Structure formats: structure tokens, C-alpha cells
Amino acid sequence: MSNETNRRDFLGYTFAAVAAVGGAASLVGMKQAWDPLPSVLAGGFTTIELSGIKAGEPETFTWRGKPIFVLKKTAEMENNKRDLVIGEDRFTVAIGLCTHLGCIPAWKKTKWKCACHGGEFNPSAEQVFGPPPRPLDLPPFSVKGTQIVLGEEGPEYKKIAAAMKNA
């Protein structure tokens, strides 16, 4: 140490170090106080029975407070890489929140239209007009017979998610 460093400087450095550690610890605590609570994170799983859904008429379910669109495609609707195929049927499963700013689009005959900023999504949940930057998001699910369980990442989900990523 140089001769200019004296005892008072040492006191200053010590105080700064204590304050820095205390400040950092406080920030971590404050950040965590704003984190979602464990009860929220435990959010749970939602089971949806697909057999009763009519082709061409999407239904809306709730999962973690978010709307989930399930559309059984009609024969005229195009095939898509994100179709969930169960037996003869093809389904679109999507989180029903516009990927622009999160409003719920409404089904208008052949597409979902968002009233907030005019975004539109086709039956495969892909954006076809307006500001949405990507298709409606795919919720994690697993398939059990004619049921899907939202919140679990099953092999069918992984396959579709991978196909969407590579597109």
C-alpha cells in the first residue's frame, strides 16, 4: 500500500463495502417480494376433453387465468405443422391472447380477429394481418386418449413446438 493510504481511507472503504453488501441484499429481497407467490406458480393443470368439440366452432377454456382456444378443424381448413392430430381429427390449440398486446381475439366465421389493434389469425393460429409479430402461442400440454392436460410437456407438444421453431 502506498503511503497516502491512511486509517481514515480504510474506514471509508469498509463502510462502502458494508453498504454495498447491504444494498445488494436489499435489492434481491425487494425483487423477490415482487415475484409471483408459490401458490400462483403452483397454478395447476387443466384437463380438456376434446371429443365433444364440434368442427369449425372453437371453444375457449381457462388455464392459469388465460383463455385457451381449441378448434377442431373442418375438412376445408388447411393442414398445418402445428395441428394436433388425434385419430382422424385435427386440432388447433393456442393461448387465446393476441401476441401483440394480449387482448382476446374473437372468432369471426373463419378467423380470429382482435378488436384492440386489428390483428387477425387464421384457423391454424397464424397471424395474417395487423401488428401481431408471431402466431398465437402454443400452451404446453400432454395427450391422454381424447383428453389434453395443459401444463405438462408431452411428446406431442414437443413435436409441434419443434416444428414451429424450425419454420
Place this chain on the structure above:
Amino acid sequence: MAKITKANSVGEWLDQRLNTTTFNKVMMTEYWIPKDINFLWAMGVLLATTFGILLISGIFLLMYYKPDVNLAFDSVNYTIMQEVAYGWLFRHMHGVAASVVFLIIYIHMFTGIYYGSYKQGREMIWISGMLLFVTFSAEGFSGYMLPWGQMSYWAAMVITNLFGGVPVIGDALVVWIRGDFNVADATLTRFFMLHVFLLPLVIMALIAFHFYTLRIPHVNNQTSEEFDFDAEAEKYLSGNKKESKVIPFWPIFISKDLAVLGIFLIFYFYLVFFHYNFAMDPVNFDPADNMVTPAHIYPEWYFLWSYEVLRGFFFDIAGVKAFDIGLAAFGFANIIFVILPWLDRDTKILPAHKRPAFFIWFWILMVDLIILTIWGKLPPTGNNAWVGFFAATAFILLFVLLPIVTKIDAKKRGE
């Protein structure tokens, strides 16, 4: 300790202990204001008064409001509106003042721009004012959430989703801000805390700072004339009041402020008693429902211009997503006013009518903001989307062009 002697009056007693005479001089009787200013300079006092009204009416609402998703809607629409004596009055005073305060802020802000009050020497006044504007915006938004109606819910949804645009951590950040995967109880209680405590505290500190920033460079005037405040004050104090270019804030100048305030309060209470619903969207009288988006959502009138800049870019340009362009434009709109003192390249402080190119720029900006505000409320489809696109582009271009526009004026004067 200072020399304390037996006081002959309460005033003297306080003066010995708190130095009230000097304090009054500095803050009021020897705080010098130029003579040459018009009613537009009264907006500061109007804002301080309106903030006072918001604070007091807010305290009364706070006594009955319940920040809980199951209770909030009824605590406002039943308890406060039906049961509490004069609850309806406090709510309407609060709601109308929240809207009117923005009208006055905008007038205050554009008065500053018109007369060049943000320029050399007064940058800190301008910056602290813009910080106040941003904090007021956060305060207004967090308050709009509290009645927990449909508009409250979906406004919260859209605003919190904006943070999803932050690179990498966006999605996690949205969940963190909300405290839930969705806008939910945790979101309501934390925004309640921000609205009734943290943000008002910040606003009060900023108001004090904003007042302080005026002390050294002093208030601008109608001709933007620069003069020596100390010399003019000297003239006034020596009895040469007619020649002096300044008057004391109290009791001379405040009389003009109070006259304008009187007219403003008549207008304000007219709104409170006869047109309180202009600030209330009918959709917000439906309780919040996370499974139904209202057919058409839009913010309060004072956010419409920046909302339209956000959604004006509805198609991808050169491979950049429309969403990202909109978000960038929105960010631009919200910070560009802060750096106005450095975009203005004219070396002289002059009112807009003495700067021909800037004068045109100023009024085009006014018209553009009015167009953005009107179209911000219309459905964003067909031709409306294009009007929004061009108005949003014009807004950005205006600020890109400002350094050139202001240079032209300086050149014309031969500088």
C-alpha cells in the same frame, strides 16, 4: 444557538425559531416574476391546485376503497357512490381532476415550447417537468386500474404486456411486474400501492425540485427577453416600480394567477357537477372479466396520441416486425420531448412567432398531435390504419427535422 429573546407576537416567536421572515422573502415577496407574461404562465399554480384537489379527494376515497379483485368494483361503484355521504362528489372530483390535470399539463408544456422556455439555461426546468409528466402518466394509469372494471383490466393487460417487448427477459419481466401469469389480485394490490403511496411521494418530491429549478434561471417571458433579475429587483425595491421589469410573486403576481385559477375552478366544477361522465368510460362499469375483451379498447384521451403512435405501424417494414417498430416508435414518442433542448439548434431564445420555420413546425406538431388523438380512439381498420400510420410517421419526422428547422431560422437572422 441563535439569540432568542422574548417575543411580542406569534409571528416574532416563529421568526426567532424558524426564520420565517427570510423564508417568506425568498419564497414569496422577493421571488421575482417578469411583468411581461400572460395567462398561460398561470398553469403552474393551476397544476399545484389540481394536484391538491387530487390528493385530498384521494384521501377520502382511500378510506372506503378495497384493493381486492373481489371487492374493488363494489367498493367504488356501490360503497363510495351510494353509501358514503358525498362519496360520489369525491369520486367525480378525483376522476375529473385526473383528466383535467393532463389538459393543463399539455397547455403548460406547449406554452414552454412556444416561448422557448426549455432552452439554454432552463434545461433543468424542462427535464424536471418532463419527469413530472412521466410520473403523472404512471399515476394516472395506476389509478385507472383501481375500479377494476373492464377497461381497467384490459388497460392493465395492454400496458403490462408492453414490457414483453424488452429483449431476452421480456416474458419473465411481464410475469414479475404482474406477480402472476395474468393481471390478477397481486397486480391490483401492487398498483394500488404505487398509486396511493410511492408515486404521489415521487410526484411531491419532483414538484419541489421543479420549483427549485426555477430559482436560478428564473421564469421566461413573452418576448423571451433576457435581463438581469437582480438589477430589476433592485429598481423595484428602491421604489422605481414602474421602470422595473419584475414584480414580486406575492402579493402582486399571485393576484393574476388567482384570477385565472378562479375561472379554471368554475370550468372544473362545471365538469364535476354536470359532465363528470366525460372522464368515465361506460365499459368500465362492467366488472373486470379476464375471459372477455371489450369490442374496442382505447386509453383515456390524454394517452391517445402516444397510443396511436404505438399502433400506427401495423405492417412489417424491411424485415422488421410491425410490433417492434411500434414499440420503438412508442419509446421514441415518450423520450423525445425530454431531449428537446438539444434538438433545438437555434442559439437564441425567441418566441415561436419570431422564428418563422419553427412557428410552422410548432403548429404542424399541434395538428399532428390532434390527429393522433382523434384517430387513437377510432377502430384501427381500413383507412383509419393508414391515417394512423402517416400521422405517426409525421410525428417522428417532425423531431428528426427539428435541428434543421431551427438552424434555418438562425441562418435567416444572419447568425
